[in-house]
Amino acid sequence: MAWLVCGRWTKWIVLGLWVVVLAVAGPLAGKLSGVEKNDNSAWLPGSAEATKVADLQSRFGPDNIAPAVIVYERGGGITAADRAKATADVARLQQVAGVTGQVAGPVPAKDGQALQTLVPIKIDEDGWEKIVDVVDDVKAVTGTPSDGLAIHLAGPAATAADSAGAFEGIDGTLLYTTLAVVTIILLITYRSPVLWLLPIISAGVALTTAQAVIYLLAKHAGLVVNAQSAGILTVLVFGAGTDYALLLVARYREELRRHEDRHEAMALALHRAGPAIIASAATVAVGMSCLTLAELNSTSGLGPVAALGIVVGLLAMVSLLPALLVICGRWLFWPVRPKPGTAEPTATGVWARLGGRISGRPRIVWVVTAVVLGAMSLGLLQLEANGLTQADQFTSEPASVAGEQALARHFPAGQGQPVVVIGQNSASAQIRSAVAATPGISSVADPVVNGDLVMYEAVLDSAPDSDAAMATIERVRDAVHPYGGAQVGGMTAMTLDINEANDHDNRLIIPLVLLVVLVILGLLLRAVVAPLVLIATVVLSFAAALGVSALVFRHVFGFGGEDTSFPLYVFVFLVALGIDYNIFLMTRVREETQQHGTRRGALVGLAATGGVITSAGLVLAGTFAALASLPLTAFAEIGFAVAFGVLLDTLVVRSVLVTALTLDLGRWMWWPSRLTRIPDAPQTEPVTPGAPGRDLDPVS
Incomplete structure (x- = not known):
């Protein structure tokens, strides 16, 4: 079997097959980022309570709405000019592409030192990628702080924009960083100016092929892929693939010291190192496949993504790499070429x-x-x-974090990320009373009715990502579940789930x-x-x-x-x-x-x-x-x-x-x-x- 990939003629067939695979896979691999799903709701399984609430919300208006909260803040107290500016901004914000529904505000804080405006932003079918542009347009309308007036942007839209900005270029950053690291280590390991290229080329072909296969599965088979799993794929293919290459090349170099014919040396190297490489790859692939049993979609999606990356990497390292090595010959190991009869160091x-x-x-x-x-x-x-x-979540402090802190200084901490409760309209009064009486809830808005369903939005006392907020969600769920199967969702509930x-x-x-x-x-x-x-x-x-x-x-x-x-x-x-x-x-x-x-x-x-x-x-x-x-x-x-x-x-x-x-x-x-x-x-x-x-x- 080993002779099939490194024979005198078959090595060229193997190389030709991989060239065809690369030509087909290249254009598809470039589309992978277009099918990534990076929002929280896409990570949750359909059985999660927050997911069910998110599905029901579409019956009460446009779904996939991410509100941005603009906070105007002045330490000495908001002035008439500040209120006039905030009011004028509302009219201009209403015209921003991507803003949907009614822009609400400006609402004054009880301490008189801040105003807030709620801007609903539509998340279209292209996902969260375009939200950065919409948020930038919102910032352009509000302008830069001046004359002591600070302007902050908070809420889910601001957080999503910062996250999208952090993930922007993730594929290129990881790829180039990984390439640099692997290249340096291979140069040190091989002490050859040329040999390191072959494992890199083989790993690159494997990554492109794996990305193409994963794109097709995400596009047509419902596989959940996000920026995290796509980034880990790059690291995994290059890391594990180069490991297999190192083991094979080391065994090949051993055999070159005992055999004149490099084709025979490679066949023996594959025969003797192949079982260990295959067993290692199988262990990793099967271990990663266990992740498919996870409840969380992002984790279960990582399972097949990682397993496919390992399998494709294995195929490249036991077929393409051996073919390239025997095609190029012993000169690849220059300046220390392994010659028959030399000692094993x-x-x-x-x-x-x-x-x-x-x-x-x-x-x-x-x-x-x-x-x-x-x-x-x-x-x-x-x-x-x-x-x-x-x-x-960030290694530095992005603008949305500063915005949330400003919001919490003057308004209820959960103002920008309300708790969503949906239940039967026949139990509307009981649901509202139960939510309002729950410790940790600051206020409950008027109901929105659609047929036999009613929806309430409630504001949390504590920061929506805090332990106290999670505990409040659990109390609200315990309080409303007895009333017609009412369910609780929203961003905090999603995080809890x-x-x-x-x-x-x-x-x-x-x-x-x-x-x-x-x-x-x-x-x-x-x-x-x-x-x-x-x-x-x-x-x-x-x-x-x-x-x-x-x-x-x-x-x-x-x-x-x-x-x-x-x-x-x-x-x-x-x-x-x-x-x-x-x-x-x-x-x-x-x-x-x-x-x-x-x-x-x-x-x-x-x-x-x-x-x-x-x-x-x-x-x-x-x-x-x-x-x-x-x-x-x-x-x-x-x-x-x-x-x-x-x-x-x-x-x-x-x-x-x-x-x-x-x-x-x-x-x-x-x-x-x-x-x-x-x-x-x-x-x-x-x-x-x-x-x-x-x-x-x-x-x-």
Whole structure:
């Protein structure tokens, strides 16, 4: 099978097929951003109460309305000139394209220091992208602050505009940042001015192809894609794809030192490294696919997006990359070209020396390492994954946050984001009384009736993104549910339902991913003990990474908390991707064990894979760290935690902890497979990885 992609003639066929795929996929990939859905309502499942209310609201007037709240503020008190300006602005705002319905205001604050005007903005079928232009037009009408009069813009429209501005150019920013990171690491790893180009080209083709497939699924099959999942796709394809490329190129270079024919060398490299690469990709893809069971649409949509990216990346790295490598020849490795008969440098490298040190007292090494990781996990006590407020969503303070603060200084904090209650008109009086009597509700507007339904809008006392506001929503729901099945929605209710869906997804998906990865490891390694040990090390690594991240977020970056989806995303990425490196290591250890026993196999496996796995870890950590280039707290937190966790896994957990455990457990690591019956070879001369004349095929 390996010969099909690197044969003397078939390599050109493989290249031609990928050229055709790229020609078809390119135009489609460019349309992906046009089908993204970035509003909160699109993230919620149809069963969520806030979603049902949003659907019913369309019966009371135009749906998809995002109000902008203009706040005119003067510390010494609003003047007659200020009121005249605000009144004149209302007439001009009514003419702004994108403004729908009646502009309401200006309404004076009780303290006499502010006015507010409510501007309803229509969100059309193109989504939230055009809201930035409408908000800019609104700002142009109100003008800039002058003569002591401050003008702020708050409300859902202002928040959406700031979010859209933060996401603007996300694809380009992430792509170029990721490219720069991967290029630098590959140049350092290969020390070749040319070789790094082939993994980059292959990953770029894979990303374009994956984006095209995902666009078609989003356009015609209802797949939910947002800027977050599209951004993670870029990072994942380049990060994981380059990892697979590093493993394959390292094995190819080994074989070039033993074979004159590069086609034969590549066929053997694919045959021997292919199972580990495929198993790693399958683990990640299946782990990511578990996300499709999530209640939250944004999370369930990320599952197939990430899985497709991994599968396409795998296909490119085991077909396009090998074809390109054999087409170009050995000169790619210049200035250090691997020639037949030259020594294998990993036999006496830094990882071989590290293995020798660990082998002296493996039990002490793994116990001390585990204790240190456990201590790092104590930082979990600082983790506050209860959701991010509007002010905490950005790494800097956008204009909408300042607007919300100004609004809260002079008006009820929830003025711009009302609670929406819809129920049967026959129970209208009871619904209104129940809402008005609920602690945390400032006022209730007059009812709007449509047939047998009635709608009330209520104002919250507290900020709409606060814990107090969430508690008020729960009280309102408890109060109105008995009256004809009345339901409660609005932006605060949506946030509450998103948080509850995330909590459900955490409880369901985290154990499921662990079980899936455990089963895959059992099938791959044909053992029971080794998969359990590896899962335990990855979970400990995850806990340590999360603990350190929580401390850094709180005491270094000053973040106000973590998004409710943060633990799940970090867990899935670290467990699914972190297990990759254990697969790379343990499949090589298993391969060597059949000749030398487990203890020598562990040392040879570490020596052979240490360099390439570390390089792969640096690439993956660097690509996820690129997420921090975006001005969004959730991205920065995921990027830091995954990058730190990957480095911790590759430099400490895989190289030290797993190796020490393997040396300590010895052949019982493979129980109940027949490898437990292979005695350890005497520890005398170092064994060269992949020495000529040895059978390197995996045992059954």
